[in-house]
Amino acid sequence: MSARFKILQFNMQFGQMWSDADPDRAPIRLSLTIEEILSHEADLVLLQEVERAEPGGTQPPVPPNYTRLKSALAGYDSYFSFPREDPRELPFGIGLAIFSRTPLRDPFRLDLPSPPVEFDFFGERKTPTDRLLIGATTTIGGRDLRVLNTHLLALFMLQSSSEQHNQQRQLVAAQLRSAAGPTVLGGDFNVSRHESLVRQFGEAGFKTVQDREVTWRRRPYVLDHLFYNAPLRPVSHAVKPTIASDHHALVAEFEFAE
Numbered sequence: 524m525s526a527r528f529k530i531l532q533f534n535m536q537f538g539q540m541w542s543d544a545d546p547d548r549a550p551i552r553l554s555l556t557i558e559e560i561l562s563h564e565a566d567l568v569l570l571q572e573v574e575r576a577e578p579g580g581t582q583p584p585v586p587p588n589y590t591r592l593k594s595a596l597a598g599y600d601s602y603f604s605f606p607r608e609d610p611r612e613l614p615f616g617i618g619l620a621i622f623s624r625t626p627l628r629d630p631f632r633l634d635l636p637s638p639p640v641e642f643d644f645f646g647e648r649k650t651p652t653d654r655l656l657i658g659a660t661t662t663i664g665g666r667d668l669r670v671l672n673t674h675l676l677a678l679f680m681l682q683s684s685s686e687q688h689n690q691q692r693q694l695v696a697a698q699l700r701s702a703a704g705p706t707v708l709g710g711d712f713n714v715s716r717h718e719s720l721v722r723q724f725g726e727a728g729f730k731t732v733q734d735r736e737v738t739w740r741r742r743p744y745v746l747d748h749l750f751y752n753a754p755l756r757p758v759s760h761a762v763k764p765t766i767a768s769d770h771h772a773l774v775a776e777f778e779f780a781e
Contacts, residue, residue, distance in 0.1 A: 526664030527758060527778045531565035532709040532749050534674070534770035537575040537616040538588060541740055541766045551575075552767070553588060557595045559767040563774050566624045566663070568596070569709035571674040572616020573603065580612035580652070589620055596622050602630040602659050609652040613644060619657045619672050627659040627670075633698070635675065638688040642681040651676050656695055666779050669706040671698065677713035692723060699727035705754040705779060710747070711770065717745045728752050732775045736762040740769045747773045756780040 538553035560568055574586050582605045589603045599622040606617055621627065637651040656673040675691050692714075699708065708729065714720040721734055729750040738747040747770055751757065760775035 526666060527776060528566040528663050528668075529564070529774060529776045530567045530569065530707060530709065530749060531560065531563045532569050532747055532773040532775075533560065534571040534616070534711040534747060534768060535560075536572050536768040536770065539575075539768070541769055546741065546769060553591055555767045557592065559765050559772060560592075560596070563763070563772065565774065567661075567670060567707075568599070568620075568622035569670070569672040570620040570622070571618075571672070571711045573618040573620050574605070574616070576612040576614050576617045578614070580608055580610040582608050586618060589618065592620065592622070599624055600627045600661075602627050602657065604632045604655060604657050606655040607634050607653050611650065612652050613649070619655055619674060621657065621659055621670055621672050623659075623661050623670070625661045625663055627661050630657070630659040632657045633694065635673070635691040635694055637676050638678075638690065640678070640681055640688065651681065654691055656698065658698070664779070667704055669702060669704065671695075671706065671708040671710075673708070673710035673712070675710070675713045679713070679715040689723075692720065696723055696727045699724060699729050699750070699752070702728070702752055706752050707755065707777065708748075708750040709773075712748055713746055715742070715744045715746075717748075720748075724750055732757050732760040733762065733773070738762055738771045738773060740771070746770070749773060749775050751777060754780055 542549035601622045603620040633656040635654040658671040731748045758776040763772040
């Protein structure tokens, strides 16, 4: 493999496709998710909301969607993790995965505690569960690359300020500041006013490949990003609309800058 590589960033919404008429009741078509992922022929694939949370927050020992993805993405190495198990979990997407054409090593996970803000969920008062950051290292064209993947709490959906409750972003920024070499961070950052996120991570030495094109169908927000540091140079990028999720796919090509 050359030192140039392609990354796919995709919140797959546990395989639930998009429906303009009724997005919350759209069918789950994991085959469509797999087709979308394979179509990009990416060297690295960063996925959020791989699984759907089960009642009571229980987590199956063999995650079904991840298992099917591993089978479909033959030739890729991978790493998956659920967030910390929590009975408060609501029936939305959870779980992060990294797929890589080159072997992954030194995987890690970091729990990102959620603030105790209350919100209404069908007439019941709830508090959010914790989120997650995962990572691993791979080698491409003889160069080591650290790969990070995260999915932050959507505070804007809870009528809460991501500036006031900034702890999750601070924990992620600390990981960026500790980066000793080429590093890329992908994810669904769930920040509606993304300028503050871009500025915060910029202070840690990271840029996003794009912050203009909307990446979410439900509201005109740029929620999905691929951040990179100075040892990397973006070659191209694109936001690819898809009906395989309520998020669009974000793809970018990089090369080593030094």
